Amino acid sequence: MTTGAITADGRARILADGNQMPMLGLGVWQVPNGAECVNAVRWALDEGYRHIDTAQAYGNEESVGKALRGSGVPRDEVFITTKFYPSHKDPVAEAQRSLTRLGVDQVNLYLVHWPQGGATWAWPGMERARELGYARSVGVSNFSVNQLDEVIAAGTIQPAVNQVQFSAPEYRRGLLDACRQRGVALEAYSPLGTGRHLSNETVMRVAKRVGRAPAQVLLRWCVQREVPVITKSTNHERIGENAQIYDFALSSEDLVELDALDQTNGTDLALERKWW
Ligand code: A2P
Numbered sequence: 001m002t003t004g005a006i007t008a009d010g011r012a013r014i015l016a017d018g019n020q021m022p023m024l025g026l027g028v029w030q031v032p033n034g035a036e037c038v039n040a041v042r043w044a045l046d047e048g049y050r051h052i053d054t055a056q057a058y059g060n061e062e063s064v065g066k067a068l069r070g071s072g073v074p075r076d077e078v079f080i081t082t083k084f085y086p087s088h089k090d091p092v093a094e095a096q097r098s099l100t101r102l103g104v105d106q107v108n109l110y111l112v113h114w115p116q117g118g119a120t121w122a123w124p125g126m127e128r129a130r131e132l133g134y135a136r137s138v139g140v141s142n143f144s145v146n147q148l149d150e151v152i153a154a155g156t157i158q159p160a161v162n163q164v165q166f167s168a169p170e171y172r173r174g175l176l177d178a179c180r181q182r183g184v185a186l187e188a189y190s191p192l193g194t195g196r197h198l199s200n201e202t203v204m205r206v207a208k209r210v211g212r213a214p215a216q217v218l219l220r221w222c223v224q225r226e227v228p229v230i231t232k233s234t235n236h237e238r239i240g241e242n243a244q245i246y247d248f249a250l251s252s253e254d255l256v257e258l259d260a261l262d263q264t265n266g267t268d269l270a271l272e273r274k275w276w
Contacts, residue, residue: 005185006226011246013228015160016183019108019137022079023223024245025051027189027230033060040234041067045078047240053163053189053230055083055113056098065103075104081163081230083113083141084122086276091125095134110135111163112143116276119147120154127156137161141189145178145268152182163187163230164270168221168258169197174268176227188222188229202261206254213241220245221258 005014012020026044031037037060041052045067054064061082068078082098084091095110110129112122126138139161140151152158162179166172166188179186192198198214207214215231219242222229233239250258264272 010223013185013226015137015185016158017137017160019160020079021109021137021161021185021187021228022049022051023228024049024219024243025053025079025081025228025230026239027053027232028060028064029055029058029189029232031058031060031063031232031234033063036234037063038067038070039236040239042071043236043239044243045071045073047243049239049243050077051079051081051228051230053081054102055111056085056088056094057083057113061098061101065101069103079108080104081109081111082107083111084126086113086116086122091122092129092132092134095129095132099134106133107135109137109139109161111139111141111161114142114274114276115140115147119143119150123151123155130157139163139184142270144270145175147270148178148182148184158182159184161185161187162270163189165190166222166227166229167191167193167197167218168203169193169200169261169263171259171262171266172264172268172270173262173266175270176225178268186227188227191218191222191229191231194232200261202257206250206257210248210250210254212248215242216245216248217250217254217258220248220250221255224250224255 026049130138137160139159141163176186203214207217
């Protein structure tokens with residue numbers, strides 16, 4: 001079933017502001033700036049990824065920019081996300097610094113990384129960054145429904161995206177439904193549970209049944225739930241494996257089995273514990 005928010009080829013999510021976000025992206029959280037990050041992004045672009053997710057807090061925007069320039073893939077074919085580090089004060093000034101580090105004129109998506117100091121204070125600066133053309137779309141990350149509603153009530157434009165920890169074992173159905181109702185695209189990070197979910201018995205059983213790798217099953221589950229997903233790997237082979245998710249489908253029985261892994265009780269919270 002599609003809601004009309006996915007492109008006809010199934011490979012991109014249409015955001016409320018009309019921009020399109022590829023369903024699969026490479027995330028570079030915890031990848032050190034330097035050769036390891038440059039290689040991972042370069043391999044991802046070689047393997048067909050057109051969506052890279054970084055953040056000011058990761059300290060590796062320079063490497064993302066370097067890999068992009070070295071790849072030969074035209075800038076306008078790649079969706080780049082970065083995130084405002086909310087220990088800093090000014091989303092506009094920090095966006096300018098990100099653009100310099102990335103070596104691009106504009107990012108596709110700029111997110112408030114987490115709601116530190118309250119949900120709304122950074123939002124006017126995010127809107128301003130968009131007006132100035134530093135970002136085509138703006139959104140938030142790690143926001144629960146209540147925090148999202150605060151931003152929507154206070155803002156001129158609403159967040160296009162809420163990027164949260166989301167996977168079959170963290171199937172935050174309340175948050176997903178609330179985002180849908182508000183026209184906000186929920187985007188998944190840590191879809192493999194940073195590796196933990198790969199050895200889950202149900203995931204392994206479904207993987208065996210469909211003849212695919214556990215990582216592919218977990219990523220495909222997100223895609224079939226119409227949730228754009230970013231996953232991290234620094235290994236060329238695994239980066240390639242994770243891109244092969246459009247040549248098979250999970251049955252409705254597979255999906256139901258995976259849905260039942262949820263440990264969050266269908267929460268509308270983005271996080272069980274905050275880290276700031
Ligand atoms: P590596 O970078 O060595 O490939 P998540 O996307 O949930 O954050 O999970 C990322 C973790 O899962 C990383 O530790 C990554 O390790 C590992 N990983 C990513 N893709 C695969 C895969 N296809 N098979 C096994 N492990 C993977």
